[in-house]
Amino acid sequence: MSGTQLFYFPILIYAMQQLSIDTIKTWERFYRANFINCLSGFKAASLIGTVNKDGQPNLAVFSSVVHLGSDPALIGFINRPLAAAPHTLKNIEATGVYTINHIHPSFVAKAHQTSAKYPAEVNEFEAVGIQSQFVDNIIAPFVADSHVKYALQLVEIVPIKHNNTFLVIGAITNVLIDETLIADDGFIALENAGSMTSLGIDAYYTTQLNARFGYAKPNLPVQGL
Amino acid sequence: MSGTQLFYFPILIYAMQQLSIDTIKTWERFYRANFINCLSGFKAASLIGTVNKDGQPNLAVFSSVVHLGSDPALIGFINRPLAAAPHTLKNIEATGVYTINHIHPSFVAKAHQTSAKYPAEVNEFEAVGIQSQFVDNIIAPFVADSHVKYALQLVEIVPIKHNNTFLVIGAITNVLIDETLIADDGFIALENAGSMTSLGIDAYYTTQLNARFGYAKPNLPVQGL
Numbered sequence: 355m356s357g358t359q360l361f362y363f364p365i366l367i368y369a370m371q372q373l374s375i376d377t378i379k380t381w382e383r384f385y386r387a388n389f390i391n392c393l394s395g396f397k398a399a400s401l402i403g404t405v406n407k408d409g410q411p412n413l414a415v416f417s418s419v420v421h422l423g424s425d426p427a428l429i430g431f432i433n434r435p436l437a438a439a440p441h442t443l444k445n446i447e448a449t450g451v452y453t454i455n456h457i458h459p460s461f462v463a464k465a466h467q468t469s470a471k472y473p474a475e476v477n478e479f480e481a482v483g484i485q486s487q488f489v490d491n492i493i494a495p496f497v498a499d500s501h502v503k504y505a506l507q508l509v510e511i512v513p514i515k516h517n518n519t520f521l522v523i524g525a526i527t528n529v530l531i532d533e534t535l536i537a538d539d540g541f542i543a544l545e546n547a548g549s550m551t552s553l554g555i556d557a558y559y560t561t562q563l564n565a566r567f568g569y570a571k572p573n574l575p576v577q578g579l
Numbered sequence: 580m581s582g583t584q585l586f587y588f589p590i591l592i593y594a595m596q597q598l599s600i601d602t603i604k605t606w607e608r609f610y611r612a613n614f615i616n617c618l619s620g621f622k623a624a625s626l627i628g629t630v631n632k633d634g635q636p637n638l639a640v641f642s643s644v645v646h647l648g649s650d651p652a653l654i655g656f657i658n659r660p661l662a663a664a665p666h667t668l669k670n671i672e673a674t675g676v677y678t679i680n681h682i683h684p685s686f687v688a689k690a691h692q693t694s695a696k697y698p699a700e701v702n703e704f705e706a707v708g709i710q711s712q713f714v715d716n717i718i719a720p721f722v723a724d725s726h727v728k729y730a731l732q733l734v735e736i737v738p739i740k741h742n743n744t745f746l747v748i749g750a751i752t753n754v755l756i757d758e759t760l761i762a763d764d765g766f767i768a769l770e771n772a773g774s775m776t777s778l779g780i781d782a783y784y785t786t787q788l789n790a791r792f793g794y795a796k797p798n799l800p801v802q803g804l
Contacts, residue, residue, distance in 0.1 A: 566782045
């Protein structure tokens with residue numbers, strides 16, 4: 355059996371494929387978009403709530419929220435080109451205030467439906483059947499059924515010239531959260547809130563904790579918490 | 580029982596807490612960092628591989644990878660201030676090339692250990708026991724055991740002046756993937772790869788598909804796929 359040694363290699367190696375961007379560029383547009391959107395991995399499934407200058411509410415699903423820093427508490431999200439996704443960005447420019455709301459399985463289908471291209475005059479809360487919530491003097495609407503949500507004040511809109519998208523930077527001003535989710539060390543067990551993660555352009559997942567680890571130091575073995 | 584009507588409100592309302600940023604700022608530093616880092620939701624757990632100008636490999640865990648666009652295929656990540664996290668960014672500036680590798684449960688503890696502040700001359704692949712993989716003429720190392728990984732060419736480093744972080748923008752040049760993961764429509768079922776999502780500064784999760792939905796249109800009910 356001269357080939358026996360080959361079987362000591364992990365079987366996975368045989369399934370690994372190398373694809374160049376020149377090959378990927380030849381793919382059909384929607385196939386390619388699904389593939390590239392999935393490649394970067396799991397994302398924070400979020401609904402962003404805004405109002406325009408007349409107080410007309412808007413709600414839209416976003417998957418590009420990114421943590422920028424905790425002191426000051428800055429959060430970013432990527433807004434697609436204005437021609438594709440104008441309402442949220444225009445409202446934030448007009449008012450400076452917006453909310454980010456976690457998505458849970460009980461309303462994930464409605465959340466996805468906010469990605470439809472509704473005209474500017476449509477209130478997506480009403481169109482998809484998600485209840486809005488206004489808190490104190492924060493002019494942007496929250497999602498009533500979201501267990502983890504926060505309001506932000508616009509800090510800067512950074513144009514990304516390479517593809518006409520925008521990095522929208524906001525400072526957290528208020529947090530609404532089910533306080534039973536907060537652990538003794540400040541950690542928020544989002545799986546207990548049912549907060550979802552999204553993948554690609556249309557998939558939504560629940561999560562299961564695998565491990566927490568202690569602060570890593572050189573020459574010390576990693577410690578599970 | 581004059582108070583009976585109160586019990587018709589969802590019990591959750593009683594646990595919702597509103598926190599202002601002025602309150603959060605008074606919290607102990609690590610408690611606050613855990614809280615704010617979790618608030619933005621689940622993230623793509625990733626290892627970024629680089630080499631310095633002399634070919635010395637570096638590997639570091641990142642949780643701030645963000646999809647910027649699929650045509651051109653641009654991916655961003657946030658690099659912390661240079662004083663806190665110099666090696667990856669300096670290497671990318673020097674060589675223009677880096678890899679992003681998904682993390683799986685089989686090596687998640689080792690992946691987290693790369694967050695230790697090793698000196699510049701330490702090769703984290705060797706220090707934590709992760710096998711590197713070099714492919715063709717791509718000078719940056721991949722993680723051999725990662726089932727989904729890709730190489731990028733630096734496009735732009737955008738300084739974020741408000742907290743001295745950086746948005747690093749790269750164009751995908753090559754993808755290495757277990758081709759059995761790719762669905763007929765280009766979707767990548769990352770749960771089958773065991774690709775993990777991270778939360779906060781130290782937690783790692785596996786995922787379970789809840790739903791995929793069709794392209795949403797106004798006045799049409801949302802369609803499960």
